[in-house]
Amino acid sequence: MQDITFPGPVDTEAELDRIAARYRRAGGVGMKVLNLLGGQAEGLLDRLPASVRGGLTGATEKALNVAVGVAQRSRGAIPDQPGWVNTAVGTAMGAAGGFGGLPSALVELPATTTLLLRTIQGVAAEHGFDPAEEGVQFECVRVFAAAGPLDHDNASDLGFVSLRLTLTGGAMHKLIAAVAPRLATVLGQKLAAQTVPVLGAVAGATTNYMFTSYYQDMAHVHFGLRRLAVESSVPHDQLVGQLASRMRVTRA
Structure with a gap:
């Protein structure tokens, strides 16, 4: 990652408090998803056909x-958008994906993944990092190692910020291979939510809104x-x- 400098002194404790508050807000997203689904996170993936789960x-x-x-190439044509725009676009995509049930949700999945990555890249730029730099691209994908909004294991989530992989040959492919199983579970939960009977497009829109907010x-x-x-x-x-330590105190 490139060397960058930021002007002025920093209050480390205050900044950590703000980051912890953001962390807690991310965790609150999952409760909204669970309320939408009637409080049933366990067994959510079982709603998907075995062929879908296996793939x-x-x-x-x-x-x-x-x-x-795609996300990196699009940066030259489409500027980073405010967070509310990203969530609005994600919501619309989720509605379209949920409208046709599982088949349309599967088609929507790669587009949502790209949108999420572009959103993460925008946040990186907001914090002063250059998403065109290889190390920053690497860090953006690492964000997908977070457990997901339906998993409230702080230790598991904190693992994504301390994950260690070096930028050697093929590092990005190795990282993607390492992140994919966890993200697959997260996206599988989203797919299952989009197939909730009756809710359809509403479930797709709501889950996409919440997942975009979470990431x-x-x-x-x-x-x-x-x-x-x-x-x-x-x-x-x-x-x-x-x-x-802050998160442990919060949970206690």
């Missing part, structure tokens, strides 16, 4: 590989910590530990 990881890995190229918040956590490490000269791993 989710491969489909997700393919969608991520495509999204990396925007997690991107702010990820790149907020990266930026804070530069501003404060405090090691990133130490900041992650301090954030984890």
